[in-house]
Amino acid sequence: MTFSLANLGWQAFFQQQLSLHEWEITQPVRLIGQQRDQWRVMGEQGELLLQAVPDWQPCVGDWLLLQQGRPERLLERQSLFQRSRPGKDSRTQLIAANVDTALLVMALNHDFNLNRLERYLALVHEAGVQPVVVLTRADQSDAIVEHVAQVQRLDTSMPVLAFNALDADDVRQQLHAWCATGQTLALLGSSGVGKSTIANALSDSAGQLTSGIRDDDSKGRHTTTSRSLLPLASGAWLMDTPGMRELQLTQCQAGLSSTFSDVEQLAAQCRFSDCGHGSEPGCAVREAIEAGELELRRWQNYLKLQREEARNSASLAQRRASAREFARHAKTIVAGKRIMQGQNKR
Structure with missing residues (x-):
């Protein structure tokens, strides 16, 4: 079974990422199945089974460029x-x-x-x-x-x-x-x-x-x-996709703001910009809950997801910062060894 690129979901967003030269020498394919060491891709020439490329992190739905049957580049994702x-x-x-x-x-x-x-x-x-x-x-x-x-x-x-x-x-x-x-x-x-x-x-x-x-x-x-x-x-x-019983949010602040836009609009109406939404006077959130305009459940879930997102995003940032620090330290050690080796040769 073969499909045109348009039938596979190819859009102008992906087309614009290719140079004229790439369009002539590469073949766009979409990742339709993924296992630990193999990728199933589909293009205009049909379905192919590829060996996974170490250090690449694609996921199902991604678009790849193949050159002579080998993965050349992973295209930027639209979502x-x-x-x-x-x-x-x-x-x-x-x-x-x-x-x-x-x-x-x-x-x-x-x-x-x-x-x-x-x-x-x-x-x-x-x-x-x-x-x-x-x-x-x-x-x-x-x-x-x-x-x-x-x-x-x-x-x-x-x-x-x-x-x-x-x-x-x-x-x-x-x-x-x-x-x-x-x-x-x-x-x-x-x-x-x-x-x-x-x-x-x-x-x-x-x-x-x-x-x-x-x-x-x-x-x-x-x-x-x-x-x-x-x-x-x-x-x-x-x-x-497999059922996800533990869906932890990370780097999802914009998504939370969109999902709880009504809650954030209320919070912006509080008398004090640093309102804790407790006993402070002029708290628009508390007044909305008391008036039945905002469900207590929704407010509590908003706070819970905000805390979770902040915690997970902070953990991710800390891990990345640690990795960068380790890389800088490793480069310093390698550079020092090279200097010592140069001095010894003299």
């Missing part, structure tokens, strides 16, 4: 999802590149969680990608309208859909507007909420494994274990 690695590791982990639309999937059961959705929205806004909230298991809920309204209050302009992911026709119909030829979608959400079922419906195949969830807590197992781009019948591409 990038990244997170702090789970656990105590402060390094960032690349999730997906060059995505146009993010489908944020939550199930209408125990998985429904506005705090977690706001976390995803911060990540999506930071990447500059359009979010579309997808609520699954609508056939098992008696409070669809209420849940849709709760999500819609987070952002009145954000598309919010609700359906039964097992109804393939309904899935394709409701998501049709975001599945045009050459468009790239990403699936984000917890395990067991129906991401792989949605992928199967959109790709009109059972290529993605699916698994059920436990009835007692509505939690599922990770069905997708690697990131890959799947071609859809509509001509779009779908990125299916």
Whole structure:
């Protein structure tokens, strides 16, 4: 199976990064699958399997330039999802590149969680990608309208859909507007909420494994274990990612500001610029909470995510500063050895 560059998601943003000489001697390909030491790429000549290049850090969705079948250059990304690695590791982990639309999937059961959705929205806004909230298991809920309204209050302009992911026709119909030829979608959400079922419906195949969830807590197992781009019948591409239970924010201040723009606008209206939003007079945030104009839950989650982002970003900055200091120290030692060797030769 072969695709044109446009069908693979090639846009003017990438074209402008190539010189005329590069356009003549290189071949643009897109990374559609990634393992530890191998990359699956797709170009106009078809699919290729490449050996991973040491020290390169691409992720699925990236565009590469090949020269005589070998990776030559990684193109600048139009959008990038990244997170702090789970656990105590402060390094960032690349999730997906060059995505146009993010489908944020939550199930209408125990998985429904506005705090977690706001976390995803911060990540999506930071990447500059359009979010579309997808609520699954609508056939098992008696409070669809209420849940849709709760999500819609987070952002009145954000598309919010609700359906039964097992109804393939309904899935394709409701998501049709975001599945045009050459468009790239990403699936984000917890395990067991129906991401792989949605992928199967959109790709009109059972290529993605699916698994059920436990009835007692509505939690599922990770069905997708690697990131890959799947071609859809509509001509779009779908990125299916493993469920992310621990999505830590890092270097995401702009995304948080966009997600909580209403909160930050209130904070800017406080009488004192250094208001702690406690007992200070003229606190617009506290007044909004007391008047029911701002949910206490949303305010508390905003503070929590701000602290988390600041902590993770500071850890990353400290690690990078330490690496730079070590490099300078190593250069000093090498230079000193060279001077000593020169003196000894004399």
